[in-house]
Amino acid sequence: MFENREAIFSKLREILVEMFEVDAEDVREDAHLSDDLDIDSIDAVDLIVRLKELTGKKIAPEEFKSVRTVGDVVTAIEKVVAEG
Amino acid sequence: MSGHQLQAPPVKRQDRYWLRLLATACAFSLFGLGGLVLRFVLFPPLKLVYRDPQVRQRKARDMIQNAFRTFIGFMHVTGIYTYRIDGEEQLRKPGQLVLANHPSLIDVVFLISRIPNANCIVKASLFRNPFMRGAVTTAGYIPNDDPEKIIAMAAASLERGESVVLFPEGTRTVPGKALRLQRGAAYMALRAKVAPTLVTIRCNPPMLMKNVPWYSIPASRPHFEFSVAAGKQLIPVAELQETPLAARKITNQLKSYFTEECAA
Numbered sequence: 608m609f610e611n612r613e614a615i616f617s618k619l620r621e622i623l624v625e626m627f628e629v630d631a632e633d634v635r636e637d638a639h640l641s642d643d644l645d646i647d648s649i650d651a652v653d654l655i656v657r658l659k660e661l662t663g664k665k666i667a668p669e670e671f672k673s674v675r676t677v678g679d680v681v682t683a684i685e686k687v688v689a690e691g
Numbered sequence: 692m693s694g695h696q697l698q699a700p701p702v703k704r705q706d707r708y709w710l711r712l713l714a715t716a717c718a719f720s721l722f723g724l725g726g727l728v729l730r731f732v733l734f735p736p737l738k739l740v741y742r743d744p745q746v747r748q749r750k751a752r753d754m755i756q757n758a759f760r761t762f763i764g765f766m767h768v769t770g771i772y773t774y775r776i777d778g779e780e781q782l783r784k785p786g787q788l789v790l791a792n793h794p795s796l797i798d799v800v801f802l803i804s805r806i807p808n809a810n811c812i813v814k815a816s817l818f819r820n821p822f823m824r825g826a827v828t829t830a831g832y833i834p835n836d837d838p839e840k841i842i843a844m845a846a847a848s849l850e851r852g853e854s855v856v857l858f859p860e861g862t863r864t865v866p867g868k869a870l871r872l873q874r875g876a877a878y879m880a881l882r883a884k885v886a887p888t889l890v891t892i893r894c895n896p897p898m899l900m901k902n903v904p905w906y907s908i909p910a911s912r913p914h915f916e917f918s919v920a921a922g923k924q925l926i927p928v929a930e931l932q933e934t935p936l937a938a939r940k941i942t943n944q945l946k947s948y949f950t951e952e953c954a955a
Contacts, residue, residue: 627935647874648838650935 609662609688615681622657623677626650636678644677654680662687706912707770714769719905721765723822725758730825737829751829752808759804766797772898772912774801778919781888782806785852788845788883790876790922791890792949793858794866796899798892801917802856810848811856812841812875835861842878849883859945863901870946870953877941881933886922887945891952893918918952 609615620634629644640646646654651671659666664687674680733754741747766772782789782805789806791798803809815834817823827834833844845855859876880887893916896909926944931937 628939649842649874649878649938652839653935 609684612681612685615684615688616677618661619677619680619684622654622661626653626657634677636676636681638677639675640677640680658684658687664688664690702910704910708908708910710769711771711912712906712908714766714771715905715908717769718762718766718771722762725762726822726826729754729758729829730822734825734829748829748831749808751826751831752810755826755830756804756807756809759800763797763801763804770912771908772894772915774915774917776801776805776917776919779805779917781919781921782854782890785854786849786885787854788849788876788880788885788887789854789856789890790859790887790945791856791892792870792953793860793863794892794894794897794900795863795915798858799856801892801915802890806854806856808853809856810845810853812845838875842875842882845879846882849879849885855879859942864953865901866897870950872942872946872949874938874942876945877938878933880926880928880941881931881937884928886928887926889920889922889925889945889948889952891918891920891949892916893953 609618616636620631623629623634623644623646624631627644627646627650629646633644638644640651651674652668655666655668655671662684666683666687670683670687671680674683729751734751737747737750741750763774767774781787782802785808787806789802789809791802799811803811810830810832812833812835813827815836817827818834826832833841833848835841845857848855857876857879859872860870861873861875864870876887879885894913895916896911896913898909898913899905925948926941928941931941
């Protein structure tokens with residue numbers, strides 16, 4: 608499910624659409640979470656909880672501190688999965 | 692020199708303009724002074740008399756409510772504004788989540804002056820402001836720093852039967868711009884399972900708006916109107932789970948409510 612960047616991205620898009628009802632077309636690597644997708648810090652907490660469940664890994668909220676875009680989230684997940 | 696600059700047509704200064712300006716200056720000084728009197732004169736004995744922090748907090752809130760009531764009255768009798776509050780009795784019931792639009796600096800003063808045992812979410816910087824820190828700490832208000840903490844504290848406050856006052860916009864309304872609401876209010880309603888009480892504040896002509904200095908008062912005397920509505924039918928929360936989608940739904944309902952009311 609998280610084998611490469613594309614797979615992570617498409618799973619993340621699926622999650623964002625399901626959790627926050629954003630439009631799938633709006634989810635691009637460069638889409639800004641709060642400005643373009645209206646995802647706020649409370650949503651981010653829910654998103655991290657969800658990602659923890661999916662990856663089965665511990666995710667420290669600090670890893671998401673500098674996250675601004677969808678691409679940043681993908682990178683953060685990549686890192687978490689790689690650290691395995 | 693400024694041929695291309697748009698100039699508003701000159702408006703005649705009326706309704707005792709200079710007296711209103713003087714009264715406004717007095718009101719600002721009085722507010723700061725009141726903050727210091729609460730902090731250094733009225734609150735210290737509370738610590739000695741009431742050992743139970745909950746009781747002390749309640750007494751402090753009663754004092755703030757009375758002080759704000761007096762302050763609102765002062766600004767009224769000195770002719771700074773006229774005002775009317777519709778549905779005030781709803782605000783006196785315990786455990787209300789009071790949500791309002793936010794046209795002016797003194798909205799919260801009006802609201803707290805009418806709400807017993809009111810808790811509110813205040814700018815975190817006020818906890819460092821020498822005039823305000825006494826009041827905000829002794830009354831146990833909630834600093835607006837961490838969103839998750841705000842929601843948890845507000846929900847706990849509602850569950851204890853206190854009322855919570857919040858402006859879902861997070862900052863003063865900018866006239867003419869579409870409302871932008873944060874979703875924290877919706878999460879509080881969902882977590883505490885409390886249908887919000889909605890207060891529409893209209894101020895005409897606008898006064899003490901965002902980015903307007905205190906001394907630039909309107910040419911004519913403003914009138915404030917507060918319309919209070921119970922949200923049971925408007926914003927039902929009892930059947931909803933606390934999810935991002937439910938929070939979005941409630942926030943959208945709040946946004947359409949306030950947008951419509953403010954246009955009316």
